[in-house]
Amino acid sequence: MIQIENLSKKYGNKVVLQSINLLFESGKVYGLVGENGAGKTTLFNCIAGLETYNGEIKSDLPILKNHLGLLVTEPYFFPKITGKEYIQLLCNARNINTIDFEKNKIFDLPLNEYASKYSTGMKKKLALTAILLQENKYFILDEPFNGVDIQSNIIITEIIHKLKDLGKTIIISSHIFSTLNDTCDEIMILENNSISKRVIKSDFYQLENEMKKKSIGNKIDFLNLK
Numbered sequence: 001m002i003q004i005e006n007l008s009k010k011y012g013n014k015v016v017l018q019s020i021n022l023l024f025e026s027g028k029v030y031g032l033v034g035e036n037g038a039g040k041t042t043l044f045n046c047i048a049g050l051e052t053y054n055g056e057i058k059s060d061l062p063i064l065k066n067h068l069g070l071l072v073t074e075p076y077f078f079p080k081i082t083g084k085e086y087i088q089l090l091c092n093a094r095n096i097n098t099i100d101f102e103k104n105k106i107f108d109l110p111l112n113e114y115a116s117k118y119s120t121g122m123k124k125k126l127a128l129t130a131i132l133l134q135e136n137k138y139f140i141l142d143e144p145f146n147g148v149d150i151q152s153n154i155i156i157t158e159i160i161h162k163l164k165d166l167g168k169t170i171i172i173s174s175h176i177f178s179t180l181n182d183t184c185d186e187i188m189i190l191e192n193n194s195i196s197k198r199v200i201k202s203d204f205y206q207l208e209n210e211m212k213k214k215s216i217g218n219k220i221d222f223l224n225l226k
C-alpha cells in the first residue's frame with residue numbers, strides 16, 4: 001500500500017496540492033482525473049520522490065522509489081543511447097538479468113537505434129518496457145494511452161489487468177474516460193488543489209454523465225453549427 005497523509009505542494013507562492021489524503025491498496029488500479037494543470041503530474045512526482053513536499057507518503061516498503069516504476073508523459077532519453085542500452089541500464093540498476101528480454105519483448109521496437117530518435121509513441125513503449133522488466137511493485141503511469149497506436153493501447157490495457165491480478169498497485173492518469181473505465185477500480189478527481197471525489201467502478205457511468213454535462217453545458221449551442 002501507499003498512504004498519503006496531508007500532502008501539500010507549492011511552487012513559489014502557487015499552491016498546487018493542498019491536504020491530499022489517499023490510500024492506494026495492493027491489487028487495485030486507480031485513475032487520477034483532472035483538468036490540464038490540476039496537479040496530477042506533480043502528485044506523481046511527489047510519490048516517486050522526484051519533488052519535495054509537506055506531509056507524508058508511507059508505504060509497506062522501506063524505500064518506495066526502489067520498487068516504483070514511473071512512466072512519465074513524455075519520456076526523455078539521453079542522446080546516443082540505444083533502446084537496448086536504456087533497458088539494460090534500468091534493469092542493471094535493479095539487478096535484473098536482461099539476457100533474454102529481446103525474445104520476450106512486448107512491443108516491436110528498433111532496439112539497436114538511438115532512443116532519442118524514436119517517435120513519441122515508441123519512446124513511451126520503450127519506457128514502459130523498461131519499468132515492466134524492472135519487476136516493480138508499484139506503477140504510476142502518467143497518460144500511458146496517449147500517443148501510442150491502437151494495437152499498443154490494447155496491449156497496455158491487458159498489461160494493466162495482468163499487473164492487477166499479480167497484486168501490484170497501479171495509478172494511472174488519463175484524459176480519455178473510456179481508458180479509465182476499461183482499467184480502473186476507482187477514479188479520483190483532482191480539482192481546486194485537492195481530491196474532490198473518489199468514485200468506485202459501479203458509479204463510473206454516472207460520473208461520466210456528470211462530467212459530460214459539466215464540460216459541455218450549452219457550449220455547443222453557442223457555436224450555432226449549421
Ligand SMILES: Nc1ncnc2c1ncn2[C@@H]1O[C@H](COP(=O)(O)OP(=O)(O)OP(=O)(O)O)[C@@H](O)[C@H]1O
Nearest residue numbers: 011012016034035036037038039040041042043073
Ligand atoms: N517545476 C515547476 N515549477 C513551477 N510550476 C510548476 C512546475 N511544475 C508544474 N508546475 C505548475 O503546477 C501546476 C500543476 O502542473 P501539473 O503538471 O502537475 O498538472 P497536470 O494535472 O499534470 O496537467 P496536464 O493534464 O496538463 O498534464 C501547473 O500550474 C504548472 O504550471
